[in-house]
Amino acid sequence: MKICSTITDLRNARASLKRVGFVPTMGFLHEGHISLVREAKRQNDVVIVSIFVNPTQFSAHEDLDKYPRALERDSALLQEEGVDILFTPSADEIYPDGFSTRIDVGPLAHRIEGASRPGHFDGVATVVAKLFNIIQPDRAYFGQKDAQQCAVIQQLVRDLNIPVKIIIGDIIRNQNGLALSSRNSYLSTSQQQAATAIYRGLLHGKELFLSGMQNSSTLQHEITKIIEANGVNTVEYVYIVHPFSFELKETAEEGDLILVVAQNNNIRLLDNMKL
Amino acid sequence: MKICSTITDLRNARASLKRVGFVPTMGFLHEGHISLVREAKRQNDVVIVSIFVNPTQFSAHEDLDKYPRALERDSALLQEEGVDILFTPSADEIYPDGFSTRIDVGPLAHRIEGASRPGHFDGVATVVAKLFNIIQPDRAYFGQKDAQQCAVIQQLVRDLNIPVKIIIGDIIRNQNGLALSSRNSYLSTSQQQAATAIYRGLLHGKELFLSGMQNSSTLQHEITKIIEANGVNTVEYVYIVHPFSFELKETAEEGDLILVVAQNNNIRLLDNMKL
Structure with missing residues (x-):
């Protein structure tokens, strides 16, 4: 597995590939993520996973700093699953000096979780649009556990004519029914x-x-x-x-x-x- | 020259091509546009031009309805220049029912013309992002006459990692120095x-x-x-x-x-x- 941590590296690695499935994550992977990776493996020639704890989707009082991280363990897990490229950009790589663009997908992004967490879905939509432009996948995989996030991304892709097919994976639960997170x-x-x-x-x-x-x-x-x-x-x-x-x-x-x-x-x- | 008026047609036509230069316009073409088309011809295997009077960059009191249109004349001009594809979508093709996404490139878009015309540059950034996703050009051409628009698009492309090289053409003037528009x-x-x-x-x-x-x-x-x-x-x-x-x-x-x-x-x- 190749690990890229700059956008240029990633694009060069991407350019030599065929049908690409992409699984964006914030890391600290569980069976929910792994089920998406396996679906991506089944449907594509190669699979790219990103691990990026996106600061712009957290507000000031939220858990950005203590969000769980385990890059070494995650990397080993993905290696085992046969992932081709792991993209682990820094926040500066994604948001360099002077960055200022925001994507708002409209009313959907302001309801329910968007009302509880103002700006959250703008952060999600913007980083997903960036990752799609960087990776240019054929298919991208998201988990139904974050149902409104799935809807926001489908709205984004439809509205901006982004040429990526969105695949939504079922919620994965532990043996007692708790949704993995x-x-x-x-x-x-x-x-x-x-x-x-x-x-x-x-x-x-x-x-x-x-x-x-x-x-x-x-x-x-x-x-x-x-x-x-x-x-x-x-x-x-x-x-x-x-x-x-x-x-x-x-x-x-x-x-x-x-x-x-x-x-x-x-x-x-x-x-x-x-x- | 092929004329496409749906996104699907355009994508199919695009898929079979090589290095693509793209010149987005609102039509009623003049020598300024033509100079961009010629630059695009020099630098690419094929050239795609769009003519779309984008409603979302006009406010209610502006000149959307009376904005000059001359599709037949424009089409003949572009044919003569050896343009490969002309994309002439309807407003419904670009903004179907349920469309609601807006891209704001930040402070730059709210200054000067952005202050005179609130929302104008959001409309520009959003339609350009859509056109780039639809056409997937290697290079796109804009005229320096709309200087702030050029800056907005460069900010958009940089911030969203859009894999398109932006080329800015000089202002073209008539023999007395009036900038063509x-x-x-x-x-x-x-x-x-x-x-x-x-x-x-x-x-x-x-x-x-x-x-x-x-x-x-x-x-x-x-x-x-x-x-x-x-x-x-x-x-x-x-x-x-x-x-x-x-x-x-x-x-x-x-x-x-x-x-x-x-x-x-x-x-x-x-x-x-x-x-």
């Missing part, structure tokens, strides 16, 4: 155990919906009860939203998403389920 | 004659600078006097700016730009000169 490392084993109530809440909500309950407030209430029952999790929100626009739905319909953010040990845990 | 067609022959005072004002400013005058206010004052002497032109602004950031300079230095916008028959005429 690099931020789970902030939780103790017992906190992780308590957090599995999030998945049980989602399953219960989906079950209610399938048995005919379409009222969003009722669904929200029932899901919240289950997630908070163990006294460890605090629900920040449960929303039923349109799967592309992320507009709130009063009446849930097939294809809509249930979104949950629960706090556990002050860590925000995101999860979602399609109805 | 599609909007000159709004002026009568005598108004065009009066507008040539803009160039004389710029020349006088440069001459004063070369003879040692570096005070911006004095230069602005002397240039304004010449432009307004004939009683037809009204100076909207004369600024001395840094050539990349477009920040105002109190003391003019070599390499700075003199920017002029003068109104003549209520038409805004832009011109500039490098010191």
